[in-house]
Amino acid sequence: MEKYPSINVLGGDLELCSQAPLTGFYRDGHCNTCDQDYGSHTVCAVMTAEFLAYSKYVGNDLSTPRPELRFLGLKPGDRWCLCAARFLQAHDEGCAPKVRLEATHRSALEIVPMRVLELYRS
Numbered sequence: 001m002e003k004y005p006s007i008n009v010l011g012g013d014l015e016l017c018s019q020a021p022l023t024g025f026y027r028d029g030h031c032n033t034c035d036q037d038y039g040s041h042t043v044c045a046v047m048t049a050e051f052l053a054y055s056k057y058v059g060n061d062l063s064t065p066r067p068e069l070r071f072l073g074l075k076p077g078d079r080w081c082l083c084a085a086r087f088l089q090a091h092d093e094g095c096a097p098k099v100r101l102e103a104t105h106r107s108a109l110e111i112v113p114m115r116v117l118e119l120y121r122s
Contacts, residue, residue, distance in 0.1 A: 001034045007106045009117060017044035017103040018079035021072060031081035031105045040111060044103035045082040046122050047074050051097040054090055079103070084111035091116055098122035 003026070006014035019029040025037040031044050045051070052063045052074060062080065065073035074080055079100065088111055090096040099120040108117070 001036050003032050003034050004105070004107060006030065006032055009101050009104045009106050009109055009114060011106070012102065014105055015100070015102040017081050017100065021074065021078055021080070023079065023081045025081065031103060031108075033105050033107050039083040040085065040107060041081040042084050042105035042108035043082045043087045043112065043117070044100040045080055045087060045096075046098040046100065047076050047078045047080060048095075048097045049076045050095045051090055052076070054093065054095045055086065058086075058089070060086065084108045088112045088116065091120075096120055 008014045014030055016029050017023050017031050022029060024030050024032055025041045026032050031042045033040060033042050055062050062074045065071065087096055099117055100122055101117060
């Protein structure tokens, strides 16, 4: 699993998304990605109650703790490396969360246009 270069959507070094909760495909706190990251966990999103409810509704419950998976559940204000397609879907439905562009991997641009990401810049 060779990581892609850690470059953000602005062309700079990929910044930390979150260590509490620990996020990322590699669980290193960054939205790094590779060929094996089929979900493209590349968008550093700031969770909102609205988005968490939406995500649960569409089948990806991010708010319920899953101790057996060492997952404490997310709450509003938490940052999380979100799948780019889920972010775009939430945008299309009118409930996308804010985004930290400095911590969003440039690979997200293969799925989400920059103009859309900029609408949600935190």
